[in-house]
Amino acid sequence: MKINGVRTFLMQAGAAGGASFASSRNWLFVKIDTDEGITGIGECSGWPRVVETAVKDLAVLLIGEDPRDIERLWQKLYVGQMGHGMTGTVGTGAIAGLEMALWDIKGKALGTPVWNLLGGKTRGRVRLYGHANTPGKALSLKERGYTAIKAGGVAGTVAKVAALREAVGTAMDIMVDLHGPPWLTPADAIAMGKALAPYGLLFLEDPVPPDNLDAYARVREALDVPLAAGERWGTIWGAAPLIERGLVDVIQPDTGRFGGLSQMRKLAAIAEAHHVMVAPHSGSLGPVAEFAALHLLAAIPNALMLERLEDDWPERNKVITAPPVIEAGHMLVPDAPGLGVDIDEDVVARYPSTRNVGDATGQYEPGTEREHVYVQARLHRARAFVAKPGAKTE
Numbered sequence: 001m002k003i004n005g006v007r008t009f010l011m012q013a014g015a016a017g018g019a020s021f022a023s024s025r026n027w028l029f030v031k032i033d034t035d036e037g038i039t040g041i042g043e044c045s046g047w048p049r050v051v052e053t054a055v056k057d058l059a060v061l062l063i064g065e066d067p068r069d070i071e072r073l074w075q076k077l078y079v080g081q082m083g084h085g086m087t088g089t090v091g092t093g094a095i096a097g098l099e100m101a102l103w104d105i106k107g108k109a110l111g112t113p114v115w116n117l118l119g120g121k122t123r124g125r126v127r128l129y130g131h132a133n134t135p136g137k138a139l140s141l142k143e144r145g146y147t148a149i150k151a152g153g154v155a156g157t158v159a160k161v162a163a164l165r166e167a168v169g170t171a172m173d174i175m176v177d178l179h180g181p182p183w184l185t186p187a188d189a190i191a192m193g194k195a196l197a198p199y200g201l202l203f204l205e206d207p208v209p210p211d212n213l214d215a216y217a218r219v220r221e222a223l224d225v226p227l228a229a230g231e232r233w234g235t236i237w238g239a240a241p242l243i244e245r246g247l248v249d250v251i252q253p254d255t256g257r258f259g260g261l262s263q264m265r266k267l268a269a270i271a272e273a274h275h276v277m278v279a280p281h282s283g284s285l286g287p288v289a290e291f292a293a294l295h296l297l298a299a300i301p302n303a304l305m306l307e308r309l310e311d312d313w314p315e316r317n318k319v320i321t322a323p324p325v326i327e328a329g330h331m332l333v334p335d336a337p338g339l340g341v342d343i344d345e346d347v348v349a350r351y352p353s354t355r356n357v358g359d360a361t362g363q364y365e366p367g368t369e370r371e372h373v374y375v376q377a378r379l380h381r382a383r384a385f386v387a388k389p390g391a392k393t394e
């Protein structure tokens with residue numbers, strides 16, 4: 001079997017021109033064609049409009065190759081990026097989608113689901129968690145069978161989590177993502193973690209910028225709250241130090257930009273060796289990467305759960321030919337050959353990419369985030385740490 005074509009499908013997820021995060025995402029799907037008529041599908045994230053160019057650049061390395069040689073082709077694609085610096089998520093995002101498509105081809109060729117190629121099934125369904133910042137949203141997810149929710153942000157977070165815990169009791173796990181803001185110092189992250197400790201978090205995510213491992217170590221040393229990180233990294237070499245230095249309890253590779261399922265499988269093994277659980281990041285991903293994550297989590301022993309923006313965009317399920325099956329807050333692992341998912345190319349074509357997820361809208365304002373400077377230690381300290389009288393949490 002030989003690869004004879006690579007195609008890309010870039011789209012705008014959400015209403016074009018909208019200002020919210022959900023409406024400013026691009027999704028990038030790739031298809032790899034073969035001379036035997038089998039086509040594989042994958043999805044890349046990271047910086048999709050740029051990744052699309054990277055995919056096209058890398059495609060020449062795949063033409064004429066046997067798509068079943070996944071490890072060898074992964075190495076070829078990675079070495080092909082040496083002149084570009086190798087470590088960026090644009091490159092690993094491109095490889096992630098291409099490599100995902102190779103697994104899909106292999107599964108289809110053998111008539112078996114990808115989870116079977118990854119070692120077989122450890123579980124038939126994967127626990128999901130949704131995003132909830134209000135008791136109302138938390139209870140609506142609980143009604144739908146969800147058993148875990150994640151709140152986000154730093155300002156007002158302790159009061160928010162208190163309200164969430166009061167609403168859901170012990171029926172749901174609660175996580176908090178501080179998003180690693182560069183203005184949050186380790187001392188302040190520790191104070192926040194201590195204030196959150198009584199609410200029994202399943203994990204605290206990115207309490208400090210994840211590119212500062214020494215700051216992570218300081219937070220780790222001071223807190224008894226489980227920590228999570230990993231969404232910004234590509235490849236095992238980027239994420240492994242978080243695990244090997246004992247900095248996290250949960251590792252969160254992004255299925256669209258970590259470099260592919262084989263990289264995630266290897267990371268899961270490193271994590272397993274340190275009793276660390278895997279909970280893939282899925283905040284900006286489309287439905288194909290979600291299916292890929294499902295196969296990985298079906299196979300690995302140390303799967304914690306999968307992130308899901310349940311209500312991000314009503315058209316989400318129309319982009320694929322068959323939506324994932326969700327029952328009682330769990331996604332069922334598909335049994336179809338390959339990944340068991342395909343895009344509807346006509347639907348994708350209806351939503352051409354119109355804007356970049358990284359649009360830095362707004363005026364320049366010194367002393368605020370609109371100064372657009374990455375390292376702004378203590379910028380929002382009062383807002384985050386001084387309780388407002390009568391602050392609303394709903």
Ligand SMILES: [Mg+2]
Pocket residue numbers: 177179205206231
């Ligand atoms: Mg996060």
